[in-house]
Amino acid sequence: MTSYMDYTSPSVQFTYDLSNNTTFKKDANNYINTLSIMQLNTLENTSLLDIYFSTANVVEPHYHQNAAELVYCISGSAVVSIINPFTNCLLHFPITPGQVANVPQGWWHYEIATIDNTHLLAIFDAPVPDTIxxxxxxxxxxxxxxxxxxxxxxxxxxxxxxxxxxTVVIGPPADCQKQEVAGAMKGMPQQKQPYINSIPANQSYFNQTYGQPLQPQPPQTQYPYQQQPYIHY
Known part of the structure; x- marks a missing residue:
């Protein structure tokens, strides 16, 4: 990527305090700080979300149409869930400190904290990540x-x-009164479970027996184009 930044300009920025740009706050334990080229003009093709959330809170299902996302666990633990559009499988990746999960550009995904004081860093290969x-x-x-x-x-x-x-961003919403929210953790893979799990996208993740690992399943549908050689036009 060619940079047109004038690094001699007095306006050039090399540091930034993320706490100055909290873009979403549900409460004191669940919030997101954002860093993009809008805050740090020397970033070029990189941006990130600094995510703090507590047990059973969810960074709601979404996708980034312009960027891939690398989710790094700093503290606590979370499960990063992704729908693979090529296999039609829902994949679950439990991550703990020092572990990462990668989300390709445009893939539907969400993150659930499995313990309190979970801190994730989501890094994007775009100057400003777009989200639906x-x-x-x-x-x-x-x-x-x-x-x-x-x-x-x-x-x-x-x-x-x-x-x-x-827009919810981190759910359940702060004013949610439903009692079944606490049951969302039932069946969540624990840290001792296999690192990578997958189940078909139409099979309920939370219907698994608590504490048992989710077993990888074959894709439900094989699309003809997946077996064809890649053709350049």
């Missing part, structure tokens, strides 16, 4: 379109999604 959140897809798509497309009850869809008035 699941909560925005759900709340901005008309209920009648969702109901018609997936043969659902429109009134139930509208009622279910009514509380989604804003």
């Amino acid at each position: 959140f699941g909560s925005d897809i759900l709340r901005l798509t008309p209920a009648n379109v969702l109901a018609h497309t997936y043969c659902l009850n429109q009134a139930k869809v509208k009622d279910t999604l009514a509380p989604l008035q804003n």
Whole structure:
């Protein structure tokens, strides 16, 4: 990447305090600091999210249409979950301090903290990472379109999604009163489990027996184009 930065300019920046740019805060234990070229003008093609969250909190399902993401665990533990669009499998990667999980550009993913005081660093190969959140897809798509497309009850869809008035980012929302939120950790792979697990995308992750490792499953569907040689035009 060619840099056009004038490194002799008095405005050139080489350091930045991330605590000055908290872009989302759910509460004192769940928040995200952001660093991009907007904050540090010498970054070039790099940016990052400094993520703090506690047990059962989720960086909601989302994807980055312009960047790959490398998730590094600084402290605590988390599970990074990804849908592989080529195999149609949902993959789960438990990470602890010193371990990483990589999310290719444009892949649907989310992170769940498995203990308190979890601290992740998400590093991107873009000067500013763009993000499309699941909560925005759900709340901005008309209920009648969702109901018609997936043969659902429109009134139930509208009622279910009514509380989604804003982008969630870290869920559950601070005002969530549902008691079943605590049960979200059931079946979460523990640190002693195999490092990489995968299950088909349509199989419930949290229906696994607590404490048992998730066994890798073969893809449900093999698409013809996957077996074809790559052709340059």
